Amino acid sequence: MGRYVIRRLLQFIPTVLGTLFLLHYLTSVGMQLTGNPVRALFGDRTPSPATVEAITRKLGLDDPCLKSPGNPCLELFWQRLGLAPRNGTFSGYLQGDFGTNLRFREVTDIVSTALPYTLKITLIAFLVEAIIGIIAGVLAGKRSGGFMDYVVKIGTVLVISVPVFVLGLLVQLFVSVKFGNWLRTQEWVPEVISRGLFGAAYKIDYPFASLVIPGVVLGLLGLAATARLTRTSVQENLRADFVRTARAKGLTGKRVIGVHTLRNSLIPVVTNLGLSVAVYLTGAIITEGIFNVPGVGNQIGKAIFQGESMVLIGITTMLVLAYLTITLLVDLLYAVLDPRIRYE
Amino acid sequence: MRGKSLKAAVATAAVALIAAGCTSTPDAETPTDVGGELRIYASEPASLFPPMADDNPSIVIIRQLYKGLVEYDAKGAPVNVIADSITSTDNKVWTIKLKSGFKFTNDEAVTADSFIDAWNFTAYGPNAATNSYFLSSIAGYDELQATDPDGDGPKTAPEPAAKTLSGLKKLDDTSFEVTLKKPFSGFPAQVGYSGFFPVAKACLADVKGCTEKPIGNGPYKIEGSWEHNVQVKLSRNDAYTASKGKADTLTFKIYDKQETGYADFKAGELDIFESVPSAEVKAAKQQYGERFFQKPSNTFTYVGMPLNDARFQNKQIRQALSLAIDRQAIIDAVFDGRFSAAQGVVSPNFLGYRDGACPNCKYDPAKAKQVLEAAGGWKGGKITLWANAGAGHEKWMQAVGDGWKKDLGIDYELNTTLQFPEYLAKGDAHQFTGPFRLGWGPDYPWFETYLAPLYYTKGSSNASGYTNPAFDAAVDEGNAAKTQEEGVKAYQKAEDIIVDDLPVIPMWFGMVSDVYSENVKTFVFNPISGVEYDKIVLNPAK
16 A cells, blocks of 8 residues: 555656646747736736846746747746756745746735635535535436436536526526525525625635635536436445345445445546546636635636736646645545455 | 634734724714725735836725825815915926825835836836836936836946936925926826835835835825735724724735635625626626726727728728727627717716717718728728737727628738737837737826827837827927916817827727625725725714
8 A cells, every 4th residue: 555655646747747748838839929927017008128027037937038939938848847057046936936826925925815715615515516416416316217316307407507607607697696685685694604604606704605606606517417426336246246135134214325335436436526526626716706705716716818828827736746646635535435446 | 712802802903992092082083984894806916016016906905005195086186185285486396295104014204215116117128117107207217217228138237327216306304306208287186196105115125025025105004014915904094184084994805716706705705896897797697787887987998090000091091990890899799788989088087088089980981982092092902900819809900800790891801819918019129010909008197198099109019119399399389388278278189199000099998897885885986096995984883
């Protein structure tokens, strides 16, 4: 097990390096093709060349390779990694320097303030998906063709067919504004519910309550898939020999479903849940945007729009690391769920 | 969370106590005017440090945190605040005297040095301050810049020749002298821009700290620090000696998307919402009635003419093109009437604006045809219309082209492939191969800001490459004028030249569409600096 983990961790290195290079290359080509983003800061007002040059230099975007389309800017890549000197000093990712945005705010600072919001919203989404999804799946799978089975089947199709940006806006309009406005006229409703839980956007006064609705909207993304996977998996295992044996031994229905069937049905579900967390991080670009949650997704969206290459590289690298860690954890969980799987 | 709300309660109580203390002084406002929390829609500012902030979201907040030499009255004329007097005999050497008693929130006095040091910092090239450009009219500015001797080559730019502007001279603690490169009658109006605001010594020593937690000298001061992407909270600065803020606190709530902010306004979380989303304007007008506020703004949109292209060098051709654009129809059809059609090249809010200053800006297809024929007709083939990609300019540029096709029989094609940085660079290099969309916003309320940068020979933002000695002379005359009236007259002469020559085709000026909540008792709007948050009076809490 230990050796397996170490081997997997070592695999992180080429993956992260590859991602970094891809991101570096794509953002460099972006700049080579669309011009210096510093010029766009000034809009209609033409700045003096000296000013543009000074800002570009301060941002580390003055490498001439950024003006020749197609050039992979290898030297700049080594400099950004911190393996080659820039103006005589080594200062790059290895030294913990992720650069700044176009307004000289440090990327590490941007990420560390944005991350807690995204973690909270991801946690809420994960809980919604895992708890509601698995319960719905088990209820549906227990009696194939039963009432709950139909409810879950139809419900999940509905959720899957509505894209998240439509769902988010609908929820915001009907639940947060219309229903919320009615709630806010009712005196018996405490503010944490009327303004926090049913607010139209994230509120600093209610740091958890106002994230619940965005989290639920985000979690619905994966909820349908989890419910359906659990349902099929449970149905399949209910016909398995070991379940029949458990029943024959006279175990209670709860124990048969909860321990014997469910545990063995969870492998595909856990894989899906792990992938979902990764999807949340991208889905958050839209959901966080709609509900004004100042998290990582929101920052990526903005960085793409404004051509903030350093922010983009910093955040995406962090997401890649998160994704790698999650998949490793999922793989380790397999061994817990199925004793037949061993990592030597 | 409980701890937090308790703290908030204590803070509010403290503010209330201070406010109550204030009302007992003889020169204070009536007690009903003051108090309350004003919640304002905002976007994430680029910076809260005056030399680095040149975007609207930043300036709106900086205007509450800092106060400059002058502010603007309802007509856009400068009124002294920190300045006691700004005088000159030749419009070139200006003597500025300061009032005493103004302090930064760290108790540092606002002196001549607060201005001189700030302006030197902004102008010094290697500091890479975005507002540097605004100081370029002061003598000695060029010596503070350094360009790379071999462009992108291996050499790096040398140190600039000087560190301080030779045009700034301290006379004593409360007065200093500014020497400009050329006479400029609009200087007192210019210094009201936030790039000219004073900065504390402690701030220049720690720019980063001062960006996050500004040390201002204005009617409000920051509570805590700038919470990025969440909010900037200000409370009244009771040490401020000029007219004090009305509301106890101003909370600028930061939204990434206008639509979300508007949803939050509808949910009662905001008191003031600026720029209602276009799709909602009609509904907002009906729903909010008197609490919906609309007024022409100062942002100018034009279609520039590539004057280095022989096809566009005959001014009659340009006049015909302008006459064949039905501005109002485009505004109504494409923008739901959210712009005001241009009647000249200066904002309707500015001193010297004249209704109908531009006879060539009225839609007149018959006259357009006539003028085009007099010019010998169009022989240039297809016109390429340029706009930057992904910014929603396609529709109206297409409408412009369709008008030319219908009324003048000139075929056109759209080119909207370039991203903004590349598009702007192309404009800077005069490389457009056809008419191009650009805009302009004034830097200070002085007629000249709509003229010199755009049309003066080698003007800083003269993308059409226009040059006309008669126009330059008229602007110079206005800049050297002894009185405001004389200046305006000369500038109007310059405007007449532009609307006849049409180096750009004026399109329209923007429109402010604001809404405010029932908590707001009096809404105060200044045509130059926008909503004046410090002067807004709130209804007493129920």
